[in-house]
Amino acid sequence: MSIGFPIYFRLPDSFAKMGGMYLGTPAILKPRKVGDLEGTFFVPDYQRGYRWGEAEVRQLLDDIKEAGASNYYLQPVVVKPMEDGCWELVDGQQRLTTLYLILRSIKNYLPQSELRYTLTYETRPGSAEFLDDPQAEASSRNIDYFHMYEAFVVVQAWFAEQENATLAAINLFQALTSTVYVIWYEAPQEPEFDSRALFTRLNVGRIPLTDAELVKASLLSRIEREHETAAQWDSIERDLWSPEIWAFATGSSTGPATRIGLLLDTLADSISGKQPRHRVPFQTFETLRPHIVADPQELWDQVIDLHSLVLGWHDDRNLFHKIGYLVASGRATFFDLVALAQGLAKSTFEAALDSLIAKSLDLPWHGVAALTYGGTKTNRTLLLMNVETIRRNEHSSERYSFNAHARQLWSLEHIHAQNSQGLNTVEQWTAWLKEHRKALDALDVSSDEREALQSRIDAALPTISSDTFEPLHREIVALFTPGADSDGADAPEAADRDEVDSIANLALLSREDNSVLSNSVFEVKRRHIINLDQSGSYIPVCTRNVFLKYYDKRSAAQQLHFWGPRDREAYLEAMRATLDPYLLEDIPENDQLDESEEVAA
Structure with a gap:
């Protein structure tokens, strides 16, 4: 799909009208060559940040190249004159920023070419300087710089891929100064003209604009301390872009460009009283809009409270691990936990978390010990074992990495494999x-x-x-299969199938790493685990402990290379001690129901 469109593009009625104010009859928009754009374009704080990715940047470059000598028209750039001579950029920030980065790259090949306009962000005072000289080191200062730098890298890569980069730069510069147009719409300068309202109306219905960005525009147009609120918004967004905070709260290593949407969605769902199975476009914005109109400061205070709640949970080591487990295992969402915490003291809330964790297992100890390979409850139990092992170490500052966990697909690894199943080539x-x-x-x-x-x-x-x-x-x-423990204790020559698939012979490992180790004996896996750990792979703590023979302190030196009955017994003992607070009370065997279906689950 092209980013441009034919010259005969008319303003829709929604563009010409905002609220009850009529801006004029629909008219053909005035084209203006990119090369004729000049001055300073000011991006106000109600705007979303720069978010074009590789697909959009390459699309624009390829479209211009393919247009050749034909006229090519970009979508509207909506501006409003400011008293200081600058242009308030109501709409078109993504296009003008990308065009600037392209012109900046062209200048590397054509030093005599001119950059006749600049962009500056109200919330990013140094943006003009950064756009003029994008550097990797500075790109980490904020999320907008990050996306600008990524786009700049894409533009540079595009030139490098051309058969003759200098000739491509000449042709592109000629097109931008002679045949590539933006559709220019200059809004009235009158004070009563509400550019924020126009921005909102222009962007409702565009998929790239999120609920969060609409909320921001509406909120900042009404709240008294708009600059302070914009800065707070930026700070919250920066916190939620922390990989560990985001993964802890959502169970995901990826997320939308606007992360504050997590808080806004949660607030909207709290107002409506339920979390929708499928969130329709602008559902959050439409839910929050009446509250923004009624009392913008009160609504913003609730957002700040939610942000403080997230950071408070994250900073508390016990809550971090318990909440992180529930989210990572799919047993609770952030909305569920916010609803659970309402009106509860910290100790009561933590007790409620313990109940949820116990419910996620819903097994007595003998049920845990009977878990086998292939069940989701087995995965969940081993995840909790890893999380709790770290949490319960009160003398360590280590934390389970829910971000590393979220980046991987996890599977069960046989600690010691004995059959050749799957070895066929x-x-x-x-x-x-x-x-x-x-x-x-x-x-x-x-x-x-x-x-x-x-x-x-x-x-x-x-x-x-x-x-x-x-x-x-x-x-x-x-x-490689021990016939007896080194201290003379009897042991079978080889574990039977039940023992091989027992949870006592299982550990968590990423599927990518697991594919390397399948069907290998303990010693080969132990060596691979050490290599993976040294190369930076995330190895869960209990998996590392297993292959470092951490659990059986009685093993002799020879036993280092085997995984025998005594190792399985010690592993199970550690598992029972670690998971004990969350286990159901064991009942006598005569009173037990058939649990085979639950164990398989």
Whole structure:
């Protein structure tokens, strides 16, 4: 879809009328060449920030290039003259900012080219200087600079992709000064002309404009301390862009361009009394608008209170982990938690959180111990085990990273795998044998025995098949599966299928990392986990503890390379101690109902 349109574009009635004031009859808009734009364009605080991404920037560049010598018309730029000679930019900020970044890039190839206009933001006093020299270091100062810099990088990349960047710059500059037009609409300068109202009417119905941006425009047009409110809005937005705060509150590592919408949506839902399953466009704005009109300061105070609530929960280590778990596991939303906290003292609220966590498991200890591979409740239990392990360490400032958790798809990893299920190709057989060949040096076997097995592996690899792989697989797995604990305690030669799939043999790992480790014995996985940890992969604390043999303090040195019955027992003991506050009371076996369906869940 092109960003431009034909010259015969007429002002819709909604553009010409705002409120009851008539601005004139619908008319053909006046085209103005981009090269003729001059002066300073002032972006007022009621405007949304710059938000064009790679798709929009490339679309504009490609459209202009494809238009060639033909006239190309951009959508309207709506301005209002200001007393100091600047233009108040009512609509068109995204286009003019992108055009400025393009002209700024052209100047790298054509130093004699001119930049005849500048842009400055009321909420970003240094924006003109930043646009003139976008730098990666400064882009982190605020979210608008970040998006401006990202767009600048896209423009530079576009030039670099052209067959002749200098020629592309010449052609683009010629087009911008001769055949590329903006549709110029100059609003009256009269004081009674309400540019904020026009901005709102122009943008209602445009998908890129969010409820939050409409709320901002409406709020700032009515509130007394509009500059202070705009600064507070900016500060709240910056806080919610913190990856850890956002993931803790929403369970997601990504979000909309305007993050304050979380608070506004929650406030609107609190007013309506329920959280909609599907939020329709402008539902939040329409819910809040009567309250903005009635008392803008009161509504804004409620937004500030919600912001303080989020930060308070985040800063409290206990609440952070309990709320973060409930959100990450899908057992509560931010709206649910705000509603739950209404009128409760902190201790009572925390007790209510504990009840929700217990309900998320809804199992006695024997039910937890019976959980197996493949169930959502197994995943949830291991997530809680990881979160609680960190929370309960009172002498540590470490926190569970819900942001890292939200960035990954998580799966259950067998701590020690024994079968070859899923190993079906020559590539898989070869990779498995090579990895396990390297791990043989960890075994306490004679050098002759080790070298003999390595020789048989080397001989089989060039012509590996299922017939040659399976005997080697069984032999290697048997060597890495303990027949007895090192202190002489009896243990089966190999765990049966139930033990392999038991929660005592499971840990959480990202699916990406898990795909590397599937069907490997404990020692091979232990080495991979260490490498992943060193390379910066997020390894949940209990998964790390498992592969560092943290839980069984009695194991001898040889046991370091195995995951045996004593390790599973110690892992379960730690799990029971950690999860105990959230477990249902065990009932005698004779009184128990059939729980197979619940365990499978």
